[in-house]
Amino acid sequence: MHSIMIICPDNSSLKESEKWLSRYGFQVNISNSLEQANKYYELAEFHLLLIDQEVIDEINENSVELPQTPQHIVLDSKASLSSGVNSMAQGAIYYLPLPTNSEILLKHVVNALEPKEQTASESKAPLPIIDTKESLDLGSTNSSIIGQCPPMLDLFIDIKKIAATEATTLIRGESGTGKELVAKAIHNASLRKHNQIVSINCAAIPENLIESELFGHEKGAFTGATAAHDGLIKTADKGTLFLDEIGELPLEAQARLLRVLQEGEVRRVGATEYKKVSIRLIAATHRDLFDMVRKGLFREDLYYRLYVMELLLPPLRERGDDISMIAKVLLEKACQKHNKPVYHYNRTFDKAIRSHHWPGNVRELENAIERAVILSPVEKVEAANLKLADQQRHHSTITGTFEQNTSQSQGTTLDDYLKHFVLTHQHKMTETQLAHSLGISRKSLWERRQKLHIPKKVTQ
Known part of the structure; x- marks a missing residue:
């Protein structure tokens, strides 16, 4: 049986990996610092270490060296190119962002352990059987992409x-x-x-x-x-x-x-x-x-x-029964994330989900289900807590009121003003400068361009 040591602070999302790695047949232990891990375990006996970047930062600050064996994967909640390069230079075999999809991390864990499996003929202990083929067939509820339409x-x-x-x-x-x-x-x-x-x-x-x-x-x-x-x-x-x-x-x-x-x-x-x-x-x-x-x-x-x-890729609203399949998986995922018992996926909940248009597709569905899990009582997930209709009415009311007020005071809507401002100034300002002048992020400016069909300047 392969053994894995997870080293991370108590508040790290990496801790969530312990349960499902154990379900795949790995022996998993957790420590909240390298000092604690060295105190209670012999790290050289583990096949793989999973280490939070915060632990790496502490190790670097204290000028402590990581053990040469076993190999390790670094996971970072503030992933950046420079940190990744440094981690790989210090011996990490992979550098991944946090939170990380369980299937993605599993693939990297398996890839890290494969060389050991190939050279472990001298070991008499049987190795765990791990399905490394691409995966858990596409479309199934165990896959990262769910759908049968x-x-x-x-x-x-x-x-x-x-x-x-x-x-x-x-x-x-x-x-x-x-x-x-x-x-x-x-x-x-x-x-x-x-x-x-x-x-x-x-x-x-x-x-x-x-x-x-x-x-x-x-x-x-x-x-x-x-x-x-x-x-x-x-x-x-x-x-x-x-x-x-x-x-x-x-x-x-x-x-x-x-x-x-x-x-x-x-x-x-x-x-x-x-x-x-x-x-x-x-x-x-x-x-x-x-x-x-x-x-x-x-x-x-x-x-x-x-x-x-x-x-x-088809939009979610055109995928028929796939919507319910995806919603069930997302419901279980949200319950686990927020430490709630897994809710029964009831008919009323499904009806509310199937009747919505989902302009934000799977991302919007995931957010709505997480909202329902957080707001619902322990005994039952309630469709009303998806907040779909309330959210739409709220958005319409605010938008209508704001545009009415803007129109009365300036003779134009906010969208009209933004479009006019961008088209007038984009030839002499960068996207960052435009966004700063409008008091929004560059990502928000990009989203407004898509919504309002504002073309970007043509650079000669």
Whole structure:
């Protein structure tokens, strides 16, 4: 039996891993510090350590060395590229964000232990049987992607076909439909599965930093570049690069990305030399890229590089009985998260869920169910606590009142004002400056652009 030591503070979400790792047949122990672990256990006897980054930080502050054996995985609630690079340099075999999906962590645990299984012929103790095949078949309630409706079954067939190739893939679908999960499913069923998948939301990185984050930079390339560093594309070398909301990538970065795809090489910002990389690119968007090409907002040559294989994800409202399947799994997950007994999935609850339109798709469904679990009494989960109708009425009332007041005072709505302001100032301001001037985040500005169909400026 494989033994795993989890070292994390009491408030770490990593502690939740102990129960389900035990269910998979691992012997799991927990310590809240390296000092405690060394005091009560012989760490060299464990096959694997799972360590919270907070513990690593304490170890570094106290100049304590991690044991050379066994191997370890670092998990970080404030994951960043620099911390990841440092962790790998200190011997971590994987660096993962917290909270982490249980199936993702299980795959990394299994991958970490596989070499030990192959060289353990001298051991007389039988090793646990772990199902490492891609997974817990797609579509089942044990999978990261749940669904049995015809469009989803067709999607799963295509995923398996695409995963067997190195083809660049474009995933399209509304926000919240699970585009990143599909990208991970392709990666995990591909020949690159033993290397990492690097996921990047192009809309979430400030426009003036995105080239540096993707391609890296040389020391002194710009103000604040105090040291050279590899970008996320280099980090994804020999693995998969997933670019979510690729339609938000600035045109300059699009040109650099095209070079990566055409020549298999990347050049840091401020550098003169290219470095070879081997990546498999998966991109996603909810926008019409071809329409963006016509408007000059997206490079035509990059569009055709991306459009090798396309997967289209159906919205939740068009998935029939899948809605109930997903809701049951999310209900159990929310109950476990909030330490409540698992509620019975009753007919009234299901009716309320099936009657909603779900414009936010699975992400909205997950939030609504978690809300219901928190607000419901112990004996029964109540449909009223989904707060769907109340939320819609509340939003309509506030929006209507605000727009009425705005219209009376300024002759326009808030959305009209925002659209006018952005179109008037975007030629002389960055996205970050626009968002700051409007008193909103860059992500909120991006979401408003999508809602109001405000085109981004075209950079010559």
